[in-house]
Amino acid sequence: MIPAKVKIVEVGPRDGLQNEKDFVATATKIELVNRLSRAGLQNVESASFVSPKWVPQMADGGAVLAGIERRPGTIYSVLTPNMRGFEGALEAKADEIVIFGAASEAFSQKNINCSIAESIARFEPVAKATKDAGLRLRASISCALGCPYQGEVPVAAVVDVVERMKALGCDEIDIADTIGVGTPARTREVLAAASRVFPRERLSGHFHDTYGQAIGNIYAALEEGIEIFHASVAGLGGCPYAKGATGNVATEDVVYLMNGLGIETGVNLDQLVEIGDFISRAIGKPSASRAGKALLAKKLAGAAPCV
Template sequence: MSLPAKVKIVEVSPRDGLQNEKDFIATGIKVELVDRLSAAGFPNIEAASFVSPKWVPQMADGAEVMQGIRRRPGTIYSVLTPNLRGFEGALAAKADEVVIFGAASEAFSQRNINCTIAESIARFEPVAAAAKQAGVRLRGSISCALGCPYQGEVPIESVVDVARRLLALGCDEIDVADTIGVGTATRVRQVMDAVTKVVDPSRVSGHFHDTYGQSLANILAAMEAGISIFHTSVAGLGGCPYAKGATGNVATEDVLYMMDGLGVNTGVDLNEVVDIGMWISSRIGRKTSSRAGNALAARRAA
């Protein structure tokens, strides 16, 4: 089994992890979360979202968060930008990377944004062009790449087609996202093998939700397929509104513990991340869902 010697962990808790929280989280807490994650050594942090406050009220303070954080040299601070207005906000906030997205499921695209996959990605052409002109990194995310809440199985060819379209827009990195967490290791390997035939593996990342407890196995399968970039969320923060019982993103602490055991370098301090997971969980009034985080914290307390 050949595994990469080093992986890049993209920490998504400040954006993907917090966006579905019902009670508004104070801007200062969001800023502190990003700062703590920066200090722990993450090379890439998804820090905010420039979407309409009407749709995602939790992310209404994106500009304030970006203004308040202490930027660590070498760290990429990413923001989600669904349209040109969002991109202009991201540019003003000095984001290092903007993120656009398209579904691999036709049913998902029609149900959520009332257009075809091709039409949805065409809408990002102005954002992609503006990012390239401004010299800002562009990342594209493929949602429902391993299953859809409406149509069920998603053909691998559909995932590859979206990857091609995002590549044509000029995306520097492309995420293969298991939005509802239904993927299994064999399917992940098949999807990644297919995507990496059209996109260089060094530019492909895996974004897994742990709804069925398969995320760590799926990450390992993706690593065997040559993938070395993964998205994680401290304390397992985040949920999926489309899947009942979804537990959200794979916990950063669990992934770091696995990587340490495999001898794979992440450059991120696991002990610091355990502290961050416990801290943010207490601030938003919930328990961490990270098994490694809970176990390591209990060991310390013993």
């Protein structure tokens, strides 16, 4: 049941950089997106159209979308919390609108001060406008494998949100382990349940590596037939709502895994390693990618390039 080909959604430019305290230059963000698309990433989450008051790092979303070199066939996604954000995304010519909700009532209340049902109702006009504009609509379900406030999240709660997002007309739905507490067995259980109410081929796995389980969870998801995975170059990112939560699983590590399994990604790992080094140097932080660091060291030592 393991797929022969997968799509990797690169979330580094948005989910990865949004929590950086020091503002990352717009030119650096543009260069990052361009390099990622040239490396073969089919879908790059490039910006977020949210209030600069809440996420100042993403204040230049319009400039980033205006400055990138659009690669044919690449989907450039943006996160939009409301109609004002949607209007900005539409003006910037985004290809995909990303909305979000939690599978945990406690997280929803703590994060956006409303219930899950209320949060999804707020996205109804955004979803309608997205479909009316002929754009792709994707939903991300956070805390699907655990919550920092309530702990365990029932599988039924995840399925309920999947059904609500499906009703909005979502083309893809992300099952996100926001704080990285998931294990392979739980991953399979949740994805199996979600796939009973939404097409498996349009579900994606979004894993953080807080407890070192992300690669194991991805393999479990592959066994469940999942064909779409999110990753962040150099393991950029984190979660401000969960102490100790690390960034998304590193894109380099995911591509290394897929290459080893003979699964096609269309991504050039050698270029990806260089990109991880580029952005790590740009923000002054070491890469969190184990494969990226190992392959870069090997390359600098004069060994044959990775493929």
